[in-house]
Amino acid sequence: MTPTKYTTRTIPKISLHNFPNRIPEITSQLIHAAETDGFFVLTNHSIPPSLITSQFALSKSFFSLPEPTKASIPFTHANTGWESQAQYRPSKGQPDQKESYQLQYGSAMEGKWLREEELPGLKEGSLTFMRACQEVSEMLMLCFARGLGFEDNYFKKHHDITRSESQTVLRLLHYYTINQDVPTPFSYHRAGAHVDWSFLTLLFQHAGQSGLEICPGREVSTAFGTGDVWTKVEPEEGEIVCNIGDLLMSWSDDRFKSTFHRVKTPVDRETDYFGERFSIAYFNQPCTDCEIQGPGKKYPMVTGREFTKRAMERNFAALKAKKEELGGESV
Numbered sequence: 001m002t003p004t005k006y007t008t009r010t011i012p013k014i015s016l017h018n019f020p021n022r023i024p025e026i027t028s029q030l031i032h033a034a035e036t037d038g039f040f041v042l043t044n045h046s047i048p049p050s051l052i053t054s055q056f057a058l059s060k061s062f063f064s065l066p067e068p069t070k071a072s073i074p075f076t077h078a079n080t081g082w083e084s085q086a087q088y089r090p091s092k093g094q095p096d097q098k099e100s101y102q103l104q105y106g107s108a109m110e111g112k113w114l115r116e117e118e119l120p121g122l123k124e125g126s127l128t129f130m131r132a133c134q135e136v137s138e139m140l141m142l143c144f145a146r147g148l149g150f151e152d153n154y155f156k157k158h159h160d161i162t163r164s165e166s167q168t169v170l171r172l173l174h175y176y177t178i179n180q181d182v183p184t185p186f187s188y189h190r191a192g193a194h195v196d197w198s199f200l201t202l203l204f205q206h207a208g209q210s211g212l213e214i215c216p217g218r219e220v221s222t223a224f225g226t227g228d229v230w231t232k233v234e235p236e237e238g239e240i241v242c243n244i245g246d247l248l249m250s251w252s253d254d255r256f257k258s259t260f261h262r263v264k265t266p267v268d269r270e271t272d273y274f275g276e277r278f279s280i281a282y283f284n285q286p287c288t289d290c291e292i293q294g295p296g297k298k299y300p301m302v303t304g305r306e307f308t309k310r311a312m313e314r315n316f317a318a319l320k321a322k323k324e325e326l327g328g329e330s331v
């Protein structure tokens with residue numbers, strides 16, 4: 001196994017302080033970050049630290065529940081529910097070593113909330129947190145709409161969480177502790193390299209629970225491939241790490257780049273984090289019936305439903321190719 005090559009890149013930090021009066025300045029910072037790094041970190045945003053802390057506490061309580069309770073709300077094609085070691089990345093053809101629980105706002109959650117007595121406050125608390133994430137997302141959507149020459153509400157209305165067509169997702173993630181005394185198998189990945197197919201992803205991490213790495217420079221919205229020079233993104237409490245997803249890349253006619261990222265397999269006792277890791281991701285997804293096309297019409301128009309379906313199919317095709325390359329290994 002060839003060792004990963006690393007380089008230090010400065011991840012832009014963008015403050016949302018006093019947003020209504022700083023929209024032009026924030027817009028130019030966001031556009032620059034989106035055109036170059038594809039990743040940026042938000043500071044001074046509107047989500048109170050206590051809300052982030054409570055959502056992490058809910059997440060920890062959820063993942064501590066007995067397996068049969070979690071298995072009673074399994075992950076399905078509606079993109080909601082709980083899974084454990086079931087997500088295969090096309091880059092590796094092996095399952096991520098983690099469990100996750102995906103939540104949405106609307107009908108896709110039917111049968112996917114636990115009963116209140118199983119985890120009191122889960123539904124109300126998570127929806128409050130999701131709405132706070134949406135508020136931040138809508139600030140960014142306004143800036144991206146201006147940057148691309150659309151009217152201010154353009155992206156906001158296509159990601160309307162009050163509509164039953166909403167596909168936006170909150171994902172609670174839990175990576176298992178890794179035993180430092182046993183050599184880590186090659187196939188072991190906390191989260192294999194991938195790009196998100198969202199518009200924008202907002203990621204919350206805990207200080208000290210490192211592992212996130214990025215590799216900018218994705219050039220086309222359809223190809224899979226992992227660059228070989230990575231940069232570590234150290235988690236800071238309260239900050240939001242954002243990445244451009246394939247949807248915004250396509251909607252900007254490839255002007256903004258979606259960026260490969262992964263959660264590293266810890267191998268080095270001196271530098272890597274082997275303990276359990278919790279993170280929370282909020283994926284802005286388009287309403288199923290919205291029409292997606294960039295200002296320059298580089299790609300044919302597709303609906304939100306088609307975009308999601310194609311992204312899943314691309315993932316599946318790339319995974320199949322990877323499996324064949326690995327010699328029909330059972331995944």
Ligand SMILES: O=C(O)CCC(=O)C(=O)O
Nearest residue numbers: 173191196212263279281
């Ligand atoms: O857990 C993390 O830090 C990253 C998660 C992620 O990239 C994803 O779920 O798409």
Ligand SMILES: [Fe+2]
Nearest residue numbers: 194195196261
């Ligand atoms: Fe991701």
